[in-house]
Amino acid sequence: MYKIIEKNFLAENIVMFKIKAPMVAKSAKPGQFVIVRIDEKGERIPLTICDYDRSLGTVSIVVQVVGASTCKMAKLNQGDYILDFAGPLGNASEFVNLNEEELKNKKYLFVAGGVGAAPIYPQVKYLRQLGVYCDVIIGARSRDLVILKEDIEKLGCRVYISTDDGSLGIRGRVTDLVKKLVEEGNTYDEVVAIGPVVMMKFVSMLTKELNIKTTVSLNSIMVDGTGMCGACRVTVGGQTKFTCTDGPEFDGHLVDYDEVIKRQNMFRDEEVRRMHHTSECSCF
Amino acid sequence: MRVPVKELKVEERIKCFDEVCLGYSEEEAVLEASRCLNCKNANCVKKCPVGVDIPKFIEFIKKREFEKAAEIIFKYNSLPSICGRVCPQEIQCEGGCVLGKKGEAVAIGKLERFIGDYVLNNDIDVFKKEPKKNKKVAVVGSGPAGLSCASNLAILGYDVTIFEALHEAGGVLVYGIPEFRLPKEKIVKKEIENLLKLGVEIKTNVIVGRTVTLNQLFDELGYEAVFIGTGAGLPKFMGIKGENANGVYSANEFLTRANLMRAFLDEYDTPLKIGKRVAVIGGGNVAMDAARTAVRLGAEVHIVYRRTEDEMPARLEEIHHAKEEGVIFDVLTNPVEILADENGWVKGMVLRKMELKGVDESGRRIPVEVEGSDYVEEFDTVIMAIGTVPNPIISYTTSEIKINNKRCIVVEEDTGKTTMEGVYAGGDAVTGAATVILAMGAGKRAAYAINNYLSNNNN
Numbered sequence: 001m002y003k004i005i006e007k008n009f010l011a012e013n014i015v016m017f018k019i020k021a022p023m024v025a026k027s028a029k030p031g032q033f034v035i036v037r038i039d040e041k042g043e044r045i046p047l048t049i050c051d052y053d054r055s056l057g058t059v060s061i062v063v064q065v066v067g068a069s070t071c072k073m074a075k076l077n078q079g080d081y082i083l084d085f086a087g088p089l090g091n092a093s094e095f096v097n098l099n100e101e102e103l104k105n106k107k108y109l110f111v112a113g114g115v116g117a118a119p120i121y122p123q124v125k126y127l128r129q130l131g132v133y134c135d136v137i138i139g140a141r142s143r144d145l146v147i148l149k150e151d152i153e154k155l156g157c158r159v160y161i162s163t164d165d166g167s168l169g170i171r172g173r174v175t176d177l178v179k180k181l182v183e184e185g186n187t188y189d190e191v192v193a194i195g196p197v198v199m200m201k202f203v204s205m206l207t208k209e210l211n212i213k214t215t216v217s218l219n220s221i222m223v224d225g226t227g228m229c230g231a232c233r234v235t236v237g238g239q240t241k242f243t244c245t246d247g248p249e250f251d252g253h254l255v256d257y258d259e260v261i262k263r264q265n266m267f268r269d270e271e272v273r274r275m276h277h278t279s280e281c282s283c284f
Numbered sequence: 285m286r287v288p289v290k291e292l293k294v295e296e297r298i299k300c301f302d303e304v305c306l307g308y309s310e311e312e313a314v315l316e317a318s319r320c321l322n323c324k325n326a327n328c329v330k331k332c333p334v335g336v337d338i339p340k341f342i343e344f345i346k347k348r349e350f351e352k353a354a355e356i357i358f359k360y361n362s363l364p365s366i367c368g369r370v371c372p373q374e375i376q377c378e379g380g381c382v383l384g385k386k387g388e389a390v391a392i393g394k395l396e397r398f399i400g401d402y403v404l405n406n407d408i409d410v411f412k413k414e415p416k417k418n419k420k421v422a423v424v425g426s427g428p429a430g431l432s433c434a435s436n437l438a439i440l441g442y443d444v445t446i447f448e449a450l451h452e453a454g455g456v457l458v459y460g461i462p463e464f465r466l467p468k469e470k471i472v473k474k475e476i477e478n479l480l481k482l483g484v485e486i487k488t489n490v491i492v493g494r495t496v497t498l499n500q501l502f503d504e505l506g507y508e509a510v511f512i513g514t515g516a517g518l519p520k521f522m523g524i525k526g527e528n529a530n531g532v533y534s535a536n537e538f539l540t541r542a543n544l545m546r547a548f549l550d551e552y553d554t555p556l557k558i559g560k561r562v563a564v565i566g567g568g569n570v571a572m573d574a575a576r577t578a579v580r581l582g583a584e585v586h587i588v589y590r591r592t593e594d595e596m597p598a599r600l601e602e603i604h605h606a607k608e609e610g611v612i613f614d615v616l617t618n619p620v621e622i623l624a625d626e627n628g629w630v631k632g633m634v635l636r637k638m639e640l641k642g643v644d645e646s647g648r649r650i651p652v653e654v655e656g657s658d659y660v661e662e663f664d665t666v667i668m669a670i671g672t673v674p675n676p677i678i679s680y681t682t683s684e685i686k687i688n689n690k691r692c693i694v695v696e697e698d699t700g701k702t703t704m705e706g707v708y709a710g711g712d713a714v715t716g717a718a719t720v721i722l723a724m725g726a727g728k729r730a731a732y733a734i735n736n737y738l739s740n741n742n743n
Contacts, residue, residue, distance in 0.1 A: 024495060
């Protein structure tokens with residue numbers, strides 16, 4: 001059993017939980033995720049790690065309410081327990097393996113779509129602690145859904161915002177900002193894009209044209225998260241890979257995004273049915 | 285003639301996940317036991333991978349001294365309710381029984397199961413522990429190999445902790461083998477709890493290699509030896525076109541959703557989608573398990589296998605059960621492409637006819653494609669059950685552990701000693717996918733090797 005130490009709403013349907021899980025906190029690295037099972041009858045769902053504190057033994061995760069399980073989770077409060085919390089899973093971001101010397105002169109551009117700001121946060125934090133240059137773009141439907149903006153700004157990097165309705169930052173898409181920053185003469189060694197698959201697809205298409213190395217983090221359907229089932233398989237560069245053990249980060253220019261989108265919808269009918277079963281969601 | 289064992293009727297069992305084989309009553313067990321000739325140099329014992337003293341425990345059943353029969357079995361095997369159900373006895377103990385030469389072998393598996401269940405139902409204390417040694421050993425993986433190694437080490441007086449990546453202990457016993465062959469709450473859970481009475485601790489949700497490394501187990505957590513029993517849980521795919529379409533599962537995913545996550549019950553949250561016509565590719569026990577699970581979810585199910593029924597690696601009993609339950613066998617058939625509709629869902633397969641020609645080095649007949657025999661058949665779910673390989677998480681994260689070209693951990697055969705000091709391994713992680721009882725035998729041998737190592741290692 002894993003205790004919820006803190007709960008905060010970051011937006012209307014986006015919740016951050018700080019969970020007591022010392023073993024996970026001790027080993028967690030940027031880019032990794034956890035698998036959570038809320039209760040005895042629950043399913044196993046993958047959630048990205050947003051932050052960790054090794055001395056307190058806590059791990060922060062961000063949950064967006066999209067279905068029955070995340071709705072059930074969002075109703076939990078400080079002091080409640082989660083039955084299972086397994087991790088850290090997946091590989092750490094590639095830059096974790098680089099030394100300070102190698103990172104010193106690199107420039108990173110992070111592009112977060114919606115709740116994708118959560119997995120971006122520990123990566124930017126890691127790099128900024130080593131003094132690495134990072135620019136960050138956050139895109140959302142409207143200003144209410146822009147999360148972690150101040151937290152990321154506090155890490156000492158430039159943050160650019162785009163919203164669909166123009167209620168914060170520029171009116172438009174994250175790709176408009178990527179284009180703008182490059183046109184203004186900024187150069188980047190690598191773009192890291194995390195968010196909805198469609199957004200990662202379009203960012204990758206753009207950066208391919210701009211010839212900038214791009215890393216994306218896939219959020220496939222998972223069951224065990226340890227490589228034993230292949231539910232999370234994706235085609236990368238023509239080869240089948242398991243997101244949970246080979247990823248979750250891949251070369252953005254090699255991912256078959258259309259297949260990822262189709263596979264994400266595999267259980268959509270069941271999800272919808274279960275949402276109806278679950279008494280109306282009233283987590284907000 | 286062997287005393288027949290009662291089974292659930294076909295029309296009843298295909299509608300539920302209840303256990304098919306109902307096991308012997310006391311009367312039936314005593315009657316079947318009376319057939320044993322109590323051979324002096326018993327062949328059955330030699331063919332049991334853990335060497336259970338079979339004639340001796342059967343003698344006690346004859347005398348209705350079930351507790352004493354249990355004491356004998358538990359000296360050799362800590363999971364008899366499970367082994368009695370899932371061992372391929374026809375090629376092991378029962379294959380060695382002299383009665384089998386002219387008639388039917390003694391039903392050793394069913395008798396072992398009877399005693400195992402008797403212990404669980406009557407809450408009998410069966411273990412005799414040696415004094416505590418105050419030394420810690422870590423066991424990675426709670427499948428048959430890990431459970432066997434842990435229980436033997438605990439009996440020898442070690443403080444044992446099992447680390448399990450999933451949320452429930454048992455490995456393939458909980459995620460792989462279906463409820464209708466091996467009940468989870470009634471048997472697996474209870475038999476593991478029985479084993480925990482030895483003082484073994486199980487920590488779930490710990491992925492060794494990720495949550496904690498092997499080196500940390502030694503340096504930071506104070507373990508003096510480690511046993512790796514992580515199995516062979518990584519599914520193989522065929523590499524054919526369309527294999528990532530929606531509706532294509534590995535047998536591991538399909539069975540994990542059904543068994544571990546109980547997706548077939550409405551009140552559980554994990555979804556499992558299955559169409560009207562299901563194809564299961566493969567001819568092993570896992571293929572039969574997947575096919576029979578799909579039958580219970582209401583589908584018309586086809587086994588698609590590239591050789592003939594004679595070459596199928598599945599147990600005869602399983603093939604027989606599958607046929608009784610209406611599974612259709614499409615043999616000498618191999619998929620060459622999976623077809624998907626415009627939304628990415630499986631709609632059928634291109635199948636190719638095969639014929640058998642000659643034999644390979646291992647003596648198996650070789651399937652050869654029949655040219656121009658391609659045809660299309662409609663399916664809406666495809667389950668790949670063509671084998672598994674060991675999971676590489678530990679070997680990727682611990683360079684001292686050497687693996688071979690099949691990703692199996694390299695060990696000294698008799699002891700299970702790996703290339704890393706103080707680390708032993710056994711079961712499917714070493715051999716590739718094999719049987720429950722072979723894994724248990726390897727776990728047991730490694731426990732004694734670890735005992736030797738720690739006894740000589742004077743610290």
